[in-house]
Amino acid sequence: MKWGLIGASTIASQHMIGAIRAQDGNAVTSVLSSDADRGKAYAEQHSIDHAYTDLDALLGDPSIEAVYISTTNEKHHPQALAAIAAGKHVMCEKPLAMTLAEAQEMVAAAEAAGLVFATNHHLRNAGTHLKIRELIEQDRVGEVQAVRVAHAVYLPENLQGWRIDNPAAGGGVIPDIVVHDADTVRFHLQEDPESVVAIERSESLGKGVEDSVMSVWQMPSGALVETHEGFTVRHAGTSFEVHGTKGSIFAQGVMTQQPVGQIVLRKDGVDEPITFSEHNLYERAMRHFMQAVAGEGAPAATGVDGVKSLAVALAVKDAAVSGRRVTVDYGEV
Ligand code: NDP
Numbered sequence: 121m122k123w124g125l126i127g128a129s130t131i132a133s134q135h136m137i138g139a140i141r142a143q144d145g146n147a148v149t150s151v152l153s154s155d156a157d158r159g160k161a162y163a164e165q166h167s168i169d170h171a172y173t174d175l176d177a178l179l180g181d182p183s184i185e186a187v188y189i190s191t192t193n194e195k196h197h198p199q200a201l202a203a204i205a206a207g208k209h210v211m212c213e214k215p216l217a218m219t220l221a222e223a224q225e226m227v228a229a230a231e232a233a234g235l236v237f238a239t240n241h242h243l244r245n246a247g248t249h250l251k252i253r254e255l256i257e258q259d260r261v262g263e264v265q266a267v268r269v270a271h272a273v274y275l276p277e278n279l280q281g282w283r284i285d286n287p288a289a290g291g292g293v294i295p296d297i298v299v300h301d302a303d304t305v306r307f308h309l310q311e312d313p314e315s316v317v318a319i320e321r322s323e324s325l326g327k328g329v330e331d332s333v334m335s336v337w338q339m340p341s342g343a344l345v346e347t348h349e350g351f352t353v354r355h356a357g358t359s360f361e362v363h364g365t366k367g368s369i370f371a372q373g374v375m376t377q378q379p380v381g382q383i384v385l386r387k388d389g390v391d392e393p394i395t396f397s398e399h400n401l402y403e404r405a406m407r408h409f410m411q412a413v414a415g416e417g418a419p420a421a422t423g424v425d426g427v428k429s430l431a432v433a434l435a436v437k438d439a440a441v442s443g444r445r446v447t448v449d450y451g452e453v
Contacts, residue, residue, distance in 0.1 A: 121146050121413065124184040124208070126175065126199050127191035128153035128162040130279065131213065135377065136188055137166050139402035143410050152178045175199060179206035186413070189213055192282050193290025197222040204229045209236040209413055214299045215433060216426040218290055220451050223430050227423035236412045238419030239426030241303040245404040247397030248374040248381045252362065253308055255369055255394070260385060262366030264309060264343045269301045270359040271375040272332065272350030275325060284351065285327040292329035294320070294437045297349040302432035303425055305337070305345050308362065313337040313345065313432050315447045320440035325351050335436045377401065427453050
């Protein structure tokens with residue numbers, strides 16, 4: 121299958137071109153950039169045959185069957201709708217869109233056209249998170265009472281562009297990281313957050329957008345989820361903890377793009393180290409995408425998963441701005 125990249129992005133460069141090329145029979149043949157020189161240089165750097173500045177021209181290539189959209193967040197919606205109208209399968213970056221209605225429109229359009237549409241939530245593809253899910257499923261922690269997510273990091277300098285100063289492009293730590301945490305919590309608990317409270321802050325990097333947020337989510341089962349996302353925290357490391365009536369899972373360094381981390385299952389004061397697969401997260405996501413295109417199962421994170429993670433992030437933003445407890449609005453999904 122031939123792929124077109126919509127967006128000459130860092131994430132495509134660092135992870136997704138390799139993840140596509142790792143799948144048998146798949147090739148990246150085109151890239152779209154708004155800047156002709158950057159597009160050409162990007163294509164040369166990554167051995168991509170064609171660089172376009174016009175979306176319709178890229179989509180007009182009948183040999184391209186799928187696109188990977190990794191432009192800034194406000195562009196995902198129009199670009200996805202155009203790709204779907206041109207009959208292409210879509211792997212779309214998170215957050216799917218700026219509003220819930222836009223994200224729903226994208227997913228509905230793909231469904232109506234019979235095309236595969238996936239959200240690139242990488243964490244549920246990690247060996248660590250697959251193992252945590254397995255421990256919960258096997259009732260090793262009992263009834264889940266609480267989850268704590270520590271996902272406050274220091275944003276690398278090369279990513280300190282639109283993320284820290286451009287709300288119109290979807291900047292801010294809430295659209296950037298809360299969506300991932302929402303997806304990961306939904307994956308583990310197999311339920312959707314009901315309501316949230318939150319406090320945000322613009323501490324040092326954020327100009328016109330928040331660079332730190334803490335929130336608490338109420339799950340339908342009664343479990344409470346506490347999350348911390350940030351662009352300004354240099355030394356904390358990341359973690360994901362699940363606390364249940366029979367045991368607790370402590371997973372360190374697992375909110376990451378790399379297949380790394382440590383997991384311990386604690387019961388009655390005894391810590392059991394847990395091993396996990398160390399496969400590439402993005403390659404697994406792409407493998408599931410290809411299988412879905414072949415009619416075998418669903419993508420690892422579907423379009424509906426992307427709609428729901430966005431719904432949680434929008435509720436966290438609303439709660440932080442209003443100071444109120446906000447019921448998550450998932451719309452019609
Ligand atoms: P980048 O800033 O690298 O790329 C976004 C856009 O910025 C590109 O489409 C490009 O525009 C433009 N751009 C890139 N480099 C330059 C440059 N040197 N000068 C001027 N403009 C430039 O963003 P990311 O790769 O970090 O993020 C892209 C998307 O992917 C976002 O939606 C983000 O949320 C998501 N993402 C997802 C991750 C995941 O793990 N799922 C991880 C990281 C990001 P053009 O295409 O027009 O050339």
